[in-house]
Amino acid sequence: MSENADQPNRSKNSQLTCAIDLCRGGILAGLVDERARIVTSRQTELPVTGGKAVVQAITKALLEISTVAERGENEINAVGICVPGNVDQKAGRVSAPGLKWDRLALREMIEQGIEESGFDVRRATSARRARAERLASPHPDITVTSDAIASVVAETWCGTAEGKRHVIFVNVGRKIDAGIIAEGRIIQGAGGVAGAAGWFALSEGFREEYATRGCLETEAAAAALVRRTIEEWSGDTHSPLSRIASEEPSHLTPEAVIRAARGGDSLALKVITEVCGWLGRGVAELISMFNPEIVIIGGELGVALRPYLNEVRREARLWAHPLAARQCRILSATLGKNIGLLGAARIARLSSPER
DSSP, rough: OOOOOOOOOOOTTTTEEEEEEEOTTEEEEEETTSSSOEEEEEEEOOOOOOOOHHHHHHHHHHHHHTOOGGGGGOOOEEEEEEEEEETTTTTEEEGGGTTTEEEEEEHHHHHHHHHTTTSSSSSSSOOOOOGGGGSSSSSSSSEEHHHHHHHHHHHHSSSSTTTTTTTTEEEEEEEEEEEEEETTTEESSSSSTTTTTGGGOOOOOOOOTTTHHHHHHHHHHHHHHHHHHHHHHOOOOOOHHHHHHHHHHGOOOOOHHHHHHTTTHHHHHHHHHHHHHHHHHHHHHHHHHHHHHHEEHHHHHHHHHHGHHHHHHHHHHHSOOHHHHHHHHEOOOSGGGHHHHHHHHHHHHHHHHOO
């Protein structure tokens, strides 16, 4: 399936879903059709100021993508928003530490912004209608979901796990969390925190960092690559990564460690092996607990670790319930940068009474 596909001959009666993904450093907005094709997308920068500015930028991106020429006369039946945090669906609140959001009423704020704009998102600007047809609300239903849940939904819709009913997506980047589908249903928990795999207790001893980040996230998320490189470095300058640690420590980043490992750097490979071991034990916990058909490793770091996926598989099968381990495949994510858009659109479309 192509990740992007322009459809100039689209039927006038078809419906599109507007999707927003708060990806790293930006706001990705797109229009997605019922066949998982992205009609068009636009990316803008994410404001560095407070929560209100970010919400205003999201609203602006939503309104702009709703007026693009590629939309034609197609209606927008739903709006889906993917955020890097936890979503309490019952309370309608979003907590995203990276954005400094603490139980933000995101959906309500965006609804208010659309209403204040006076623009009817449902209908294209070229579509005319009688005053009697005017809808009570200027926007379709808006659904907000976490990036981990959006990812697992996207992969079961049109990706690696298409059609499967027991799937877990492990989102590995600056944080670690999991999107879980069991018996074909999304598992979110009482407050939207289900899937907090970064908090798995996998160590015999407790470190202070675990209190704010969780054990697995401390030991296997992106920051762990840098910390472990420093811990493992013996002071020599025999390898490229060692020289960076010695001469330009500010250049010691997760990306630098990954590049060095791909070049065969012994220090980098040791660090990667350790991180994959921790990640594999976390995956083992998920396999034993949920007995999935597929575990997908994704996220920025998760995708970068694809060449070392066998290390994760080996460790997971060592620790997981034997029968559950045999029934489960551990695979890499396949949908690339558009995974959040696709998942947010799918959830919004299925949640909308207008579908």
